[in-house]
Amino acid sequence: MVWHNAMKATKLKDGKKKMVTVKRRMLMVGRSADGLFATEALCRHMRWPLAWGGKVEDGCVRCPLHQSTYRLEDGKMLEWSPFPLFPPYGKLLGAMVKKKDLKVFDVREHEGYIQVDLV
Numbered sequence: 001m002v003w004h005n006a007m008k009a010t011k012l013k014d015g016k017k018k019m020v021t022v023k024r025r026m027l028m029v030g031r032s033a034d035g036l037f038a039t040e041a042l043c044r045h046m047r048w049p050l051a052w053g054g055k056v057e058d059g060c061v062r063c064p065l066h067q068s069t070y071r072l073e074d075g076k077m078l079e080w081s082p083f084p085l086f087p088p089y090g091k092l093l094g095a096m097v098k099k100k101d102l103k104v105f106d107v108r109e110h111e112g113y114i115q116v117d118l119v
């Protein structure tokens with residue numbers, strides 16, 4: 001494992017998430033009741049930055065744009081663009097992009113920094 005500093009640990013409060021760039025990769029790093037998590041920064045559907053309004057709940061992150069949901073533990077996509085306001089529209093949007101899981105990264109707190117392993 002090769003750990004890279006993502007940010008100072010004091011910059012990430014409980015229940016918060018941030019978008020950071022580590023080695024030219026954009027990530028979302030957060031701290032929930034279940035602990036730290038790190039994923040790729042952009043939703044797999046239409047590339048919305050998940051740190052901007054994504055809802056973290058029950059070990060999952062839900063994209064605010066069309067409501068796609070991913071499990072934080074392994075990135076598995078659980079719901080793809082359901083967009084409940086007008087169901088036929090959500091289905092159409094969902095079909096525009098191939099379904100993909102979210103990439104997740106190992107993360108730890110070490111010597112005052114949040115660190116990620118980008119492998």
Ligand code: FES
Pocket residue numbers: 043044045046047048063064065066067068081
């Ligand atoms: S961009 Fe995230 S669900 Fe569409």
